[in-house]
Amino acid sequence: MINRTSYSLLLLSVMGAFWLPSATAGQWDFDGQASLETRYFPYAPEFPSQKNSPLSPSVTLEPEFVYELDNGNDRFTFMSFARLDADDKKRTHADLRELSWLHLGSSWDMTTGISKVYWGVTESAHLVDIINQTDAVEDITGEDKLGQPMVNLNIEQDWGTLNLFVLPGFRERTFTANNARLHGPLPVDSAHATFESGKKARHIDFATRWSQTFGDVDLAISQFIGTSREPRLIPQLKNSQLILVPHYDLISQTGVEFQWTTENTLWKAEGISRMGQGKQFFATATGFEHTFYDLAERNIDIGVLLEYLYDGRDVNLAPVSIANHDIFAGFRITLNDTQDTAILFGTMYDHHTKAAFINLEAERRLTNQLKLKLNSRFITNVPSQDPLAYFRNDDFLELKLHWFF
Amino acid sequence: MKPIDWSTKYLTALSCILLMSLPTLASAATPAERGLEIATEVDKRDTGFGDNKATLEMTLRNKHGQQTSRTMRNTTREQAADGDKTLIVFDSPRDVKGTAFLSHTHKMGADDQWLYLPALKRVKRISSSNKSGPFMGSEFAYEDISSQEVEKYTYNYLKDETIDGHDCFVVERFPTNAKSGYHRQVAWYGKAEYRIWKIDFYDRKNVLLKTLTYSKYNQYLGKYWRANQMDMVNHQTGKSTTLAFSKYKFAIGTSDSDFTPNRLKSAR
Numbered sequence: 065m066i067n068r069t070s071y072s073l074l075l076l077s078v079m080g081a082f083w084l085p086s087a088t089a090g091q092w093d094f095d096g097q098a099s100l101e102t103r104y105f106p107y108a109p110e111f112p113s114q115k116n117s118p119l120s121p122s123v124t125l126e127p128e129f130v131y132e133l134d135n136g137n138d139r140f141t142f143m144s145f146a147r148l149d150a151d152d153k154k155r156t157h158a159d160l161r162e163l164s165w166l167h168l169g170s171s172w173d174m175t176t177g178i179s180k181v182y183w184g185v186t187e188s189a190h191l192v193d194i195i196n197q198t199d200a201v202e203d204i205t206g207e208d209k210l211g212q213p214m215v216n217l218n219i220e221q222d223w224g225t226l227n228l229f230v231l232p233g234f235r236e237r238t239f240t241a242n243n244a245r246l247h248g249p250l251p252v253d254s255a256h257a258t259f260e261s262g263k264k265a266r267h268i269d270f271a272t273r274w275s276q277t278f279g280d281v282d283l284a285i286s287q288f289i290g291t292s293r294e295p296r297l298i299p300q301l302k303n304s305q306l307i308l309v310p311h312y313d314l315i316s317q318t319g320v321e322f323q324w325t326t327e328n329t330l331w332k333a334e335g336i337s338r339m340g341q342g343k344q345f346f347a348t349a350t351g352f353e354h355t356f357y358d359l360a361e362r363n364i365d366i367g368v369l370l371e372y373l374y375d376g377r378d379v380n381l382a383p384v385s386i387a388n389h390d391i392f393a394g395f396r397i398t399l400n401d402t403q404d405t406a407i408l409f410g411t412m413y414d415h416h417t418k419a420a421f422i423n424l425e426a427e428r429r430l431t432n433q434l435k436l437k438l439n440s441r442f443i444t445n446v447p448s449q450d451p452l453a454y455f456r457n458d459d460f461l462e463l464k465l466h467w468f469f
Numbered sequence: 470m471k472p473i474d475w476s477t478k479y480l481t482a483l484s485c486i487l488l489m490s491l492p493t494l495a496s497a498a499t500p501a502e503r504g505l506e507i508a509t510e511v512d513k514r515d516t517g518f519g520d521n522k523a524t525l526e527m528t529l530r531n532k533h534g535q536q537t538s539r540t541m542r543n544t545t546r547e548q549a550a551d552g553d554k555t556l557i558v559f560d561s562p563r564d565v566k567g568t569a570f571l572s573h574t575h576k577m578g579a580d581d582q583w584l585y586l587p588a589l590k591r592v593k594r595i596s597s598s599n600k601s602g603p604f605m606g607s608e609f610a611y612e613d614i615s616s617q618e619v620e621k622y623t624y625n626y627l628k629d630e631t632i633d634g635h636d637c638f639v640v641e642r643f644p645t646n647a648k649s650g651y652h653r654q655v656a657w658y659g660k661a662e663y664r665i666w667k668i669d670f671y672d673r674k675n676v677l678l679k680t681l682t683y684s685k686y687n688q689y690l691g692k693y694w695r696a697n698q699m700d701m702v703n704h705q706t707g708k709s710t711t712l713a714f715s716k717y718k719f720a721i722g723t724s725d726s727d728f729t730p731n732r733l734k735s736a737r
Contacts, residue, residue: 095566139735168735171726182591207589218731225731277581277730282594327579327598327648357599358650365602402529402537402606404565432537435564468563 091136096127096143101464103245110457111249113242115151120245122149126161139166141179147202152244155201161211171220178211181229183273183286185323185332186349188371188392188412192319192334194288195271197235204246204441204455205423210235224276231269234259234291237310248454250308252297257310259291260340267291267314275321284321290314292341294383315340329354332371342381349373351392367396369410384451389416394423403429417450419443437464504624504640511663512619518693520546520723524716529607532707539565539605545616546723552576553616554728558736559605569736571728572597574616585733592730601650608679608701608710610650613670621645627655635659635666651678664694672705679703689719 103120129142143162149155164177181195195212202208213233219226242251261267269290276283295310317338324331335348351371359366373387394410405428412421422442429435439462446456522544529537540560545553552574559568567587574580580597600612622642630639637657644651652675657667665683672678683696699712726732
């Protein structure tokens, strides 16, 4: 999982602490969160291989430890994540989300070690976001990420911000257990993934991104060269049983991000052009978020979201995408109360297959240290040729109680 | 010997007196000019502070007296020809710890604002047009906590009045931005040091909405006054919010590159 190069990087980041002038006293900070969660699956599973337990509890722990030196100009961060799941033995997992040394220079900064980086502007798809691998057992939204070993240099100049990344140590995608919910009919043999690169997971990836603000417009252009974070699932015969083996291609991907911020409307677009998985293809998510503020003079804000998703990939030669010709429509309600109550509702509708993915996320703070979240994911009207078809019986409601310590 | 030209001397003296008294005469001309003159003097006395940081504790009270509190750290960097740049990092409630709010305020036009969400490590450019929206669920609106620039209002001097022992100019000010939640504000500026002591906020229907009082002033760098406590009372809902500042530090050596969206990820 984490190879020699990344171990060396880790060691380097830890050693960094001792190279620094020890005259300045450092500052420690320890905190984190734990959660109690349960998922409720109202329908029996689609495939006989899947375990049928409607109520599926889970617990998580996420401690964070920060050590700062030189007024915060040198910072060491350790953050790990662990989950214990009652039903999915692959969802029971731990990951080093962060183990990094951040140094802040006068118009530059550098991160060495394991870290997380987010790119992108749209809400319904995260096409441009490519530095970190998706921790796919966590949720089907693709927003949970695994820690990525990196050396990342950022330069701030009048002409914009330049991010440079050297990414040693590839992280493979996580998959739900073969007998778990949110899994297809065929077993996935993630222990024997194959790679286009002869160096396999030791291939060193490179990425760069330039971003700049021009008044109301934010623009970014990025380039990634390395191992695709999205695997293709190749059917194979193993002991006369059909299984799926993840295969990771070498790709080259150019990304563009655009946002125009006007009074009540955020106009957003992001797109990628990728080479290395069949013919070069283009994908985009483009749309807007318009907010109606202070509804009925009760400080309630309602944001309306509309995005169009197109993906030109050849699904026989590239990893499957669920958003090829989709319309995303949703709204965000913010009560602006002391408990920061917020609701996000979204529907992704494929206008070719007519399949719809409905997503609801609500959250409310209970006390200074407790927060309640309610998520629901529904998949409806799915024809058998849609990639979501495997999950059509896996609608679920999820309740999470987070404790921050 | 040249004869003394008394008429020239007399005229010179007269024009000197006239010139010296001109500003006084001008300021006495209209209440609008007098109001602007006071606001300009307030701004002038706070110019040149460079940068500062402070810790804030915000206490929110509802009409039943129930309290909740939140803490944050604020860093401000003055800009020579534009509004200040401000960075606010939240420490509590714990679920928003590490969330950071960056604002590049402008004397004219909309401010630029970004929000950093630590869980996703995501920086979001947000719209600043929601000026009247509540800041962190408090009685302070975004426009109440943003950089106070002379150009953001037109002024009208009303009268002199003594409140809490402070001899004050009372100045009415009208927001120039149509998105403001206020029709007008009435501000009490101390005559001695041009410190602000009280503001009454009138809603869009010109009904008294809130009162903000400033107290516990301290002076920094031998020149700049900062109130260590601000109390906002909403007369229409009975809710109130207290902002208590501590650990004020000036001349902290920031640079503009500390106030960029890229640096939000390292805001702590």
